[in-house]
Amino acid sequence: MKPQADESIKGRSGHGLIQIFTGDGKGKTTAALGEALRAHGAGQKVGIVFFDKGGAHYSERAALDKLGVAVAACGRDRLDPSGRFDFSITDEDKQEGEKGLEFAKQMFAQGFDLVILDEINSSVDLKIVALGQVLALLDQKPDNTELILTGRHAPQEFLDRAHLVTEMTLQKHYFYSGVKARAGLDY
Ligand code: ATP
Ligand code: MG
Numbered sequence: 001m002k003p004q005a006d007e008s009i010k011g012r013s014g015h016g017l018i019q020i021f022t023g024d025g026k027g028k029t030t031a032a033l034g035e036a037l038r039a040h041g042a043g044q045k046v047g048i049v050f051f052d053k054g055g056a057h058y059s060e061r062a063a064l065d066k067l068g069v070a071v072a073a074c075g076r077d078r079l080d081p082s083g084r085f086d087f088s089i090t091d092e093d094k095q096e097g098e099k100g101l102e103f104a105k106q107m108f109a110q111g112f113d114l115v116i117l118d119e120i121n122s123s124v125d126l127k128i129v130a131l132g133q134v135l136a137l138l139d140q141k142p143d144n145t146e147l148i149l150t151g152r153h154a155p156q157e158f159l160d161r162a163h164l165v166t167e168m169t170l171q172k173h174y175f176y177s178g179v180k181a182r183a184g185l186d187y
Pocket of ligand 2: 028029030119150151
């Protein structure tokens with residue numbers, strides 16, 4: 001399929017577009033982290049809001065802190081000490097989602113070159129965050145802020161507004177062979 005040209009951005013340079021990494025295969029969050037690394041290396045101001053990722057399980061945070069990339073996280077810690085994952089969606093999740101949107105607004109106000117909203121797609125799909133609120137946020141995005149939205153099940157409204165959509169396709173994942181998430185590789 002030949003990608004359709006978007007006349008509204010023809011000849012455009014600099015930051016300000018919307019990118020989406022979605023799909024069932026592995027690589028969405030790590031692709032966004034790769035972009036963050038690259039942008040940081042280019043001297044750009046980078047901020048990441050991790051949605052639905054409370055708890056201290058995520059190894060990338062230590063590296064981002066060392067680099068000086070702005071990180072804000074919201075969400076409950078879904079893992080109990082035995083490693084069991086809590087899939088329920090509670091009012092607390094929704095309150096945490098609101099906090100995440102607030103972090104994003106602050107990053108918009110502070111003139112970040114690149115803002116990543118990690119797991120925002122899945123958070124909308126799971127109704128942790130209201131679609132309308134995210135669409136309102138997208139309307140507030142400064143012209144020169146590049147935005148990356150990650151997570152499974154990106155809503156059609158996001159896909160319509162994006163200038164890049166990459167779908168990670170699941171072909172194989174060791175998870176289905178009983179290999180549990182591994183530190184430094186999966187989290
Ligand atoms: P990563 O953070 O590794 O880039 P991701 O952001 O694409 O993964 P998520 O849907 O956010 O994937 O899931 C995060 C975790 O689930 C990671 O530990 C990842 O290895 C694992 N994972 C990714 N895709 C699948 C899949 N299709 N089945 C099972 N586990 C998966
Ligand atoms: Mg992810």
